[in-house]
Amino acid sequence: MAADECKIKVVCRVRPLNDKEERARSKSVVKFPSDHDDKDYVFDKVFRPDATQEKVYIEAAKEIVEYVLKGYNGTIFAYGQTSSGKTHTMQGVLNKENEQGIIPRIVQDIFNHISTFSTSNLQFEITVLSKTNLAVRDDKNRVPSVKGVTECVVSSPREVFKTIADGKKNRHTAVTNMNEHSSRSHSVFLINVKQNNVETEEKLKGQLYLVDLAGSENVAKTDAAGQMLNEAINNNLSLFALGNVIKALVRKxxxxxxxxxxxxxxxxxxxxxxxxxxxNARTIIILCCSPASISESQTKSTLKFGQRVNKELTAEEWKRHYEKECEKAARLEKQLSLAEAESEQWDKERTKLHQQIDEQVNRQDI
Structure with a gap:
């Protein structure tokens, strides 16, 4: 698939109706057609409301662990409106195994993978960074870094979970009409895995960014004002910029x-x-959606964001596939022409040889 070639995968997760939506008698407007039906939106994977946290992790995110341990970079981010299930998908409930989200499951998987390696020659250093309310500065080489952050060296999943919990405490939230605990800032969680082979002196470093984006919001629906309104506008602009980067990367x-x-x-x-x-980085986009009729416009906006990426992939891939097939056809036509010319030359040589044989036979008869 195109998504595999360009290392960008788009999946969609639709949560169940929540209590607030059911009290408002909101109906589910999201339909899941069969493989034989026409579809308005098509993604690499779609998770229905009954999908478990484990299923989402295994089928959407697990593959990136081995990639990072091979020294590559990756990013997984959850995109969607406020109260669409982004934080539940990315973090979940840390102290309940069945309800843990992608971040704690990835952390556990990384430590499990490391424990299977022969540690006599390999040295590992894992550092994590958890940051909200982003402030960025460039160093003298114009490399961006997050201000006010100290990376923590960790030796167990428990230490990582503590870092996540500490970052969560600092996350700016506020009450809006859409969500009683609406996140007003992006949450960025970074895992650095450094490997050093003592015997070969080979060094590998893989980075994995796990991002719980602030909600994309219809400002009119949230009744935000003052500082909250400015935050909503800035968040939407930030998400718009991210969308432009993703689309440009697909084209590139x-x-x-x-x-x-x-x-x-x-x-x-x-x-x-x-x-x-x-x-060489892998990017996984998880679209988080509410099925409720009261959120229909925002859900469509989220789906269109993912569809734009997929359509870009599909259109460009078909164009490139067509161009490759044209090149292949031109090469085959050239080979065919050469073969026909060679066959014609052999026919001439064979005719000439037959004529020489006939002349020699005629001389012997005389």
Whole structure:
């Protein structure tokens, strides 16, 4: 699939109706057609409301663990409106195994993988960073870094969970009409895995950004005002910038001609994620949606965001596939022409040889 070639995967998760929506007698407006039906939105994977946390992790995110342990970078981020299930998908409930989200499951998997390696020659260093309310600065080499953050060296999943919990306490939330605990800031969780092979002196470093984005909001529905309104506008602008970066990366990966400009510097978030988006990095976009009729417009907006990425992939991939097939057809036509010319030459040689044989036989008869 195109998503595999350009290392961008888009999945969608639809949560069940919540208590507030049921009290408002809101109906579920999301339908899941069969494979034989026409579909308005198509993604690499779609998770229905009854999908467990484990199922979402295994089928959407688990593959990225081995990739990071091989020294590559990756990013997983949850995108959707306020109260669509992003934090539940990314973090879940840390102290309940069945309800843990992607971040704690990835952490556990990384430590499990490391424990299976022969540690006599390998040395591992795992550091984590958990940050909200992003403030970014550039060093003298114009490399962006997050201000006011100290990376923590960790030796167990429990230590990582503590870092997550500490970061959660600092996350700015506020009450809106859409959500009683609406996140007003992006939450970025970074795992650095450094490997050192003592015997070969080979060193590998993989980075994995796990991002719980602030909600994309219809400002009119939230009744936000003052500082909250400014925050909502800034968050929406940041999400818009992220969408532009993703689309530009898709074009860059699938285009053989001049490479498009990637607008990483348009927001703090995209500046931070620069090293883990594009190139050899893997990106997994998880669209989180509410099925409720009262959220229909915002759900459609979320789905269209993911569909734009997929359509970009599909259109460019078919174009490239068509161009490759044309090149292949041209090569085959050239080979066929050469073969026909060679066959014609052999026919001439065979006719000439038959004539020589006939002449020699005629001389012997005389």
């Amino acid at each position: 990966t699938l285009t053989d001609g001049p490479k498009p400009y990637i607008p990483f510097r348009d927001s703090k978030l995209t500046r931070i994620l620069k090293e883990s988006l594009g190139g």
